[in-house]
Amino acid sequence: ANVNAVKRQILINYGPYSQELESRYHSMKVVACAFEAELDFAHSVTELPQVAARRYQYWASHNLQLIRTQEGTLGELQATLVAKKEKLQLKAQREDRQAQNFQN
Known part of the structure; x- marks a missing residue:
């Protein structure tokens, strides 16, 4: 998958022993690291040796425990x-x- 296409993500984790749902809401941004370019205009080559994906958490994680569901x-x-x-x-x-x- 193209990591650069991901803008926001929700990570949901279920703990089988605690029977809790943990959710986290993140934003991702892909930035180039160690940017380097040659000064010769005729052979201007840009090298990106490393791409790093950074996560930014929007708000605190939530832990939910299902007790009972009933509609109406x-x-x-x-x-x-x-x-x-x-x-x-x-x-x-x-x-x-x-x-x-x-x-x-």
């Missing part, structure tokens, strides 16, 4: 469960109808 309120959760149950019943009815049509 209790009423929304119950409505979702009812809709899912109805959907499963419709699916079972369609399968029964298909089985009957196949036998006939």
Whole structure:
């Protein structure tokens, strides 16, 4: 990969023992080191013997631990469960109808 094309990056590390997510937000910049040029204009050759990538951290790292995830309120959760149950019943009815049509 071309390192010079990377402008910003987010590094995410998961610790399996601590079960924590650690995130860091960095900016990268590629600069030439030991820049050297000859003074002869006819044979002006620029040599870049080394390219260094530097990282700059935008803000402090964050450590997150997943405790429990739950979307919506209790009423929304119950409505979702009812809709899912109805959907499963419709699916079972369609399968029964298909089985009957196949036998006939």
